[in-house]
Amino acid sequence: MLRPQAAASGSPGDVGANAPTLRLTEVFLSLQGETSRAGLPTVFVRLAGCPLRCRWCDTTYSFQGGETVTLSALLARVAEYGVPTVCVTGGEPLAQKNCLPLLAALCDAGYSVSLETSGALDVSQVDPRVSRIVDVKPPESGEAARNRWENLAHLTPHDEIKFVLANRADYEWAREVLRAQHLDRISPVLFSPVQGELPPVQLAEWILADRLPVRMQVQLHKILWGNAKGR
DSSP states (O other), X not given: OOOOOTGGGTOTTOSGGGOOEEEEEEEEEEEOOSSTTTTSEEEEEEEOOOSOOOTTOSOGGGSSOOEEEEHHHHHHHHHTTOOSEEEEESSOGGGSTTHHHHHHHHHHTTOEEEEEEOSSSXXXXXXXXXXXXXXXXXXXXXXXXXXXXXXXXXXXXTSEEEEEEOSHHHXXXXXXXXXXXXXXXXXXXXXXXXXXXXXXXXXXXXXXHHTOSOEEOOOHHHHHHTTOTTO
């Protein structure tokens, strides 16, 4: 079982009043439901807080509250599951300054780490060992103006770019962004339908008709467990 090496990760102050802390919504074990890691047993670390309000957000319970935990205590909780794959998510995890040292510490401990982020905040300082899953918000999200296009210059084939689409207009917008920005030359690109709004088969047919160089995904965890919290 993997054991975090807190002392070796450059956080000697992780004791007492000087300990780095984070606001945590939950830690849980599930199957990764999205991205190229779909199906892998994964420990999810959901941090609290988010500056965005996407219309279809399914984790609004993470916007407020949560418990304050030290970095070392959080690493210990992750280690209890004995799983080598970890996903840090939210809310918007990068809204917390100590998300960056958390990601680095998880990598130092030997985990395979991914980060799910809205794409509205700077990803350039994220540890390069982390796979950054960066959203591009389409118009129907209500947050398209928050897209930080500068992030694209920092992405690599180790990262992934994700579009969550509600309708044909969203799809056509995403298709044009994909082509104009040559996104598939930067990172793998994911297209996902909004649950209950865009039928997955419809999105699949559009992608095939246009021969798009993207991976379509559905949310595996929702197929298995519905919208249950902690899944």
